[in-house]
Amino acid sequence: MGIVLGANQYGKAENRVVRIYRDPGGGGRHEIRDLNVSTSLRGDFADAHVTGDQGGVLPTDTQKNTAFAYAKEHGVTSPEDYALALGRRLLTACPAAAEAVIGVEEYAWDRLTDHAFLRRGTETRTVEVVAGETTAKVRSGFTDLTVLKSTGSEFKGFLVDEYTTLAETDDRILATSLTATWTHGLDGIDHRPGIDWEASYAAVRALLLETFATTYSRALQESLHAMGRVVLQTYDAIAEISFVAPNKHHFLVDLSPFGLENPGEVFIAADRPYGLIEATVTRDEE
Numbered sequence: 001m002g003i004v005l006g007a008n009q010y011g012k013a014e015n016r017v018v019r020i021y022r023d024p025g026g027g028g029r030h031e032i033r034d035l036n037v038s039t040s041l042r043g044d045f046a047d048a049h050v051t052g053d054q055g056g057v058l059p060t061d062t063q064k065n066t067a068f069a070y071a072k073e074h075g076v077t078s079p080e081d082y083a084l085a086l087g088r089r090l091l092t093a094c095p096a097a098a099e100a101v102i103g104v105e106e107y108a109w110d111r112l113t114d115h116a117f118l119r120r121g122t123e124t125r126t127v128e129v130v131a132g133e134t135t136a137k138v139r140s141g142f143t144d145l146t147v148l149k150s151t152g153s154e155f156k157g158f159l160v161d162e163y164t165t166l167a168e169t170d171d172r173i174l175a176t177s178l179t180a181t182w183t184h185g186l187d188g189i190d191h192r193p194g195i196d197w198e199a200s201y202a203a204v205r206a207l208l209l210e211t212f213a214t215t216y217s218r219a220l221q222e223s224l225h226a227m228g229r230v231v232l233q234t235y236d237a238i239a240e241i242s243f244v245a246p247n248k249h250h251f252l253v254d255l256s257p258f259g260l261e262n263p264g265e266v267f268i269a270a271d272r273p274y275g276l277i278e279a280t281v282t283r284d285e286e
Helices: 046-050 060-073 079-093 197-214 220-234
Strands: 010-022 030-043 097-113 116-131 135-149 174-187 238-246 250-252 267-269 276-282
Touching: 010 060, 030 060, 030 079, 060 079, 079 097, 079 116, 079 135, 079 197, 116 174, 135 197, 174 197, 174 220, 197 220, 220 238, 220 276
Parallel strands: none
Antiparallel strands: 010 030, 030 097, 097 116, 116 135, 135 174, 174 238, 238 276, 250 267
């Protein structure tokens, strides 16, 4: 039985790239884009593994340098545009590579003054670009977007066996720390393919939040499906949307030992264990 090299890739992970835009008129107003950038190359790198020949390998240090240089040369108008430009450059620089995978996390800052900022919560914007010779796939999204609705959610009619202790409820707190990613398929890897990525991201995020807030939920699963469905119905360019949603449980505290009633007002927020719901909403191609 022969032994062969399987799937492999290599790159530079978590380059912390901070790009400051200064007012060219000298007015003192700055803009900030705070990125965590990871790059990987996939392709014909068997010699590097099997014989130690590095002739086709673009060093990970070069990938790091390119990430910083491109933040200056091409700017960061959006993490999607930046990732597409970076992917195209790495494919050009490394002929042995068939695909470049660019992952970007963007950390949000709120403005305090013209040049002072406050880091916003835990929400992180995410981008992954898989760039090939003629096509590219862009996955935009976010992680750790914590949302909660204090009513408008139930959970009942579930399967029960001898180990079930959970009580049915007609009114509960529904909360999650949401991760969502939505996919665009592009022809070509032009780093400016005619999509306003900033507007697209803001619009999808707003639609997800509006749907979560206004749709009655019989389960977190139903909420995710409703959120994904409305995004695909609204934006033809999006092929699919995926969710990872840990259920942030809130349990009603028994205040009767203290002679107090608790009609759905005081809860304990439990961080673990937690239900973990994952789902993808896609288009039926048939």
